[in-house]
Amino acid sequence: MAILGFEIEEVEKLVALVEEQELDELIIEENGRTLRIRGAKHVRASASKKASATTEVAASQNLPVPVLAKAISPKRSAEALAVPKADQVALDSPMVGIFYRSPKPGSPSFIEVGQYVSVGQIIGMIEAMKTFSNVEAEHSGTVVSFPAKDGELVQMGKPLAILKRD
DSSP states (O other), X not given: OEETTEEHHHHHHHHXXXXXXXXXXXXXXXXXXXXXXXXXXXXXXXXXXXXXXXXXXXXXXXXXXXXXXXXXXXXXXXXXXXXXXXXXXXXXXXXXXXXXXXXXXXXXXXXXXXXXXXXXXXXXXXXXXXXXXEEEOSSOEEEEEOSSOTTEEEOTTOEEEEEEEO
16 A cells, blocks of 8 residues: 555654654655654654644655665664563564554643553553554553553554563
8 A cells, every 4th residue: 555655664664763763753765755754762752842743754755866865963862672481471562663652742641650451451552543442452461661651653563661461
């Protein structure tokens, strides 16, 4: 499937690249169209002002035909990946997008550390292409930690929350 000439699979790979390299922004200009992918740090800053998408596709007429990719302001983070212990289980992200712990800014979080979570309970939301999807728990247990921060770009399969098993 293509959106304004960009294949979704290619966009997903570029989003993963931005996350892996911890870039603030990646811009691709090709054949009069522009694809801008903003990293988690940039999105968190703009999300506090208003809700925004991570990926912005815009048409432009004055761009060069050859592909031009430029990385802007790489960011480095000391965040380590959370690996659940033997008696714990991770609730992983089902998709790439921005993870939110509450239904709207200023509202209480869906779940908190120390709270018991049942299978099917909503633990957060992920915004992808200006569409919000609820994330439901696939396991039950008590919340131990949140490796994914509120307003952070998450990758599919990355842990959002860690639970201590029943």
